[in-house]
Amino acid sequence: MFQVNGKPFLMLAGEVHNSNSSSLEAMEPVWAKAEELDLNSVLLPVTWELIEPEEGRFDFELVDGLITQARKRNLKLAFLWFGTWKNAQCMYAPEWVKTDLDRFWRAEVAKGQHKKTLESFHGMQYTTLSAFCGETCKADSRAFAALMRHLKVFDGQARTVVYVQVENESGLQGAAREHSDLADELFAAEVPQDLADHMKAHSSTMREDVRAAVENGAVSGSWAEVFGPLAEEIFQCYYVARYIDAVAAAGKAEYDIPLAVNAWLEQGEPGNYPSGGPVGKLLELWQFAAPHIDVICPDIYVRDYCRVCEEYHRNGNPLLIPETGIHSHAGPRLVYTVGHHHAWGFSPFGFEEMGEPIDAAIGILFGMDTGDPLLSTPQSVQEYAWYNRTLRDLTPMLVQCYGTRRLQAVISEQAERTMVFDGYSIAASMDHPMVRRKDGVCLALQASDNEFYLIANGCALAFASADPGKPHVDILALEDGSFVNGEWKMLHRLNGDEAQIMNYGKPTLLRVKLFAYR
Numbered sequence: 131m132f133q134v135n136g137k138p139f140l141m142l143a144g145e146v147h148n149s150n151s152s153s154l155e156a157m158e159p160v161w162a163k164a165e166e167l168d169l170n171s172v173l174l175p176v177t178w179e180l181i182e183p184e185e186g187r188f189d190f191e192l193v194d195g196l197i198t199q200a201r202k203r204n205l206k207l208a209f210l211w212f213g214t215w216k217n218a219q220c221m222y223a224p225e226w227v228k229t230d231l232d233r234f235w236r237a238e239v240a241k242g243q244h245k246k247t248l249e250s251f252h253g254m255q256y257t258t259l260s261a262f263c264g265e266t267c268k269a270d271s272r273a274f275a276a277l278m279r280h281l282k283v284f285d286g287q288a289r290t291v292v293y294v295q296v297e298n299e300s301g302l303q304g305a306a307r308e309h310s311d312l313a314d315e316l317f318a319a320e321v322p323q324d325l326a327d328h329m330k331a332h333s334s335t336m337r338e339d340v341r342a343a344v345e346n347g348a349v350s351g352s353w354a355e356v357f358g359p360l361a362e363e364i365f366q367c368y369y370v371a372r373y374i375d376a377v378a379a380a381g382k383a384e385y386d387i388p389l390a391v392n393a394w395l396e397q398g399e400p401g402n403y404p405s406g407g408p409v410g411k412l413l414e415l416w417q418f419a420a421p422h423i424d425v426i427c428p429d430i431y432v433r434d435y436c437r438v439c440e441e442y443h444r445n446g447n448p449l450l451i452p453e454t455g456i457h458s459h460a461g462p463r464l465v466y467t468v469g470h471h472h473a474w475g476f477s478p479f480g481f482e483e484m485g486e487p488i489d490a491a492i493g494i495l496f497g498m499d500t501g502d503p504l505l506s507t508p509q510s511v512q513e514y515a516w517y518n519r520t521l522r523d524l525t526p527m528l529v530q531c532y533g534t535r536r537l538q539a540v541i542s543e544q545a546e547r548t549m550v551f552d553g554y555s556i557a558a559s560m561d562h563p564m565v566r567r568k569d570g571v572c573l574a575l576q577a578s579d580n581e582f583y584l585i586a587n588g589c590a591l592a593f594a595s596a597d598p599g600k601p602h603v604d605i606l607a608l609e610d611g612s613f614v615n616g617e618w619k620m621l622h623r624l625n626g627d628e629a630q631i632m633n634y635g636k637p638t639l640l641r642v643k644l645f646a647y648r
């Protein structure tokens with residue numbers, strides 16, 4: 131589990147819209163919303179252009195103000211370093227970087243071409259700094275190191291800032307790799323042998339197409355020889371990861387707290403999504419090339435949430451979701467991500483608007499699938515706050531169960547919804563004719579041999595024995611309630627109809643005691 135100052139911390143977070151942390155005034159209503167949602171932490175951009183307006187002159191007044199505002203509300207923070215990359219663009223680089231094209235070159239998507247319009251992205255224009263420009267990497271590293279040095283002094287004791295994300299959705303839009311003369315030369319040269327060896331040695335955990343490319347390629351040689359059809363993306367990825375690792379290393383040398391990267395997920399061919407970014411299929415490469423990064427995170431705006439979680443929660447990479455939609459699956463996803471993946475944290479993007487009607491135009495821009503009614507139905511604020519409060523109350527028990535099968539969860543977005551524990555199984559039926567909502571979730575925590583705590587919503591529950599020697603099960607006690615000052619407080623002793631037809635149509639915390647017998 132994620133630790134802050136030696137203590138476990140479950141991030142029940144939200145990420146703010148990109149521009150809200152650019153002034154303390156703009157943040158006021160945002161803090162209020164965070165409190166309304168009962169978040170315990172907020173993800174905030176800190177931008178290169180604002181902290182280093184002139185080369186070498188740093189201004190941390192805003193950073194300090196944000197930390198002070200958060201402390202007043204007893205909230206923790208994660209900072210998102212918008213430096214060289216923000217969504218495969220360089221819009222947050224300072225003016226002195228953007229305008230000095232000779233010193234800080236832009237990426238060439240084709241020979242001599244630095245800007246690309248992508249029709250598949252509503253005609254958006256992409257330009258970005260080159261991953262091959264040593265000067266830009268040095269300048270970004272210096273700025274990031276200065277930020278981390280400052281954070282250590284201002285916040286090292288209090289540890290309000292619990293982790294920092296290095297860059298945002300890095301990579302190249304418009305082509306699978308850069309095409310400058312230097313990039314071409316490196317692409318034709320030999321693959322660094324340690325990378326080729328690492329990829330071969332780790333091919334068994336790779337996705338099928340990546341494994342095939344890695345295993346069928348030569349043991350050494352040019353990128354095309356070693357990585358075949360994936361050569362261009364793997365090449366770009368290696369250089370982006372090395373670049374970000376250099377920035378991360380410079381920051382970590384100043385202040386050693388966890389560092390993250392986040393990914394714009396795969397959509398079609400590389401270049402239609404940022405090529406070189408930390409997509410799940412290239413986790414092994416990122417882990418090798420960016421050892422100063424502690425967690426590789428997916429920004430999940432696609433429908434197959436559960437598959438993406440699996441893709442990132444492997445090879446020792448903990449799951450941390452910095453961005454996902456604020457639609458009606460947000461609350462269930464939070465509970466599932468904690469209960470099934472034992473995650474570091476979960477953070478819907480643009481939480482300021484949670485509960486408000488989802489504007490179709492904005493939905494399209496933010497990658498939300500507005501064609502699906504559930505993905506365009508807003509998450510209720512009240513329910514989301516309930517989930518956060520309940521998970522917070524359960525945290526001492528969650529901590530005990532992380533990494534064990536005593537904590538499990540299922541969600542309507544996946545097909546299999548039975549959880550098998552020592553002695554019992556719990557089926558959460560979400561297609562049951564009596565279940566009226568489609569955003570179901572169930573988290574079950576086995577507190578002792580026969581006792582469970584459950585978070586249930588949008589499901590009908592059935593308990594069964596998992597012990598062939600004792601095939602029958604009785605419910606000895608069933609209660610709903612909450613924790614008050616760490617003590618269980620029952621609201622209803624549920625029996626009769628309520629214990630026969632266990633259909634939970636609103637978020638409910640249950641305690642159940644079971645008995646298995648011959």
Ligand code: DGJ
Nearest residue numbers: 148298299429495496497
């Ligand atoms: C992903 C980015 O990482 C965020 O900063 C934001 O731009 C969202 N997309 C908007 O959908």
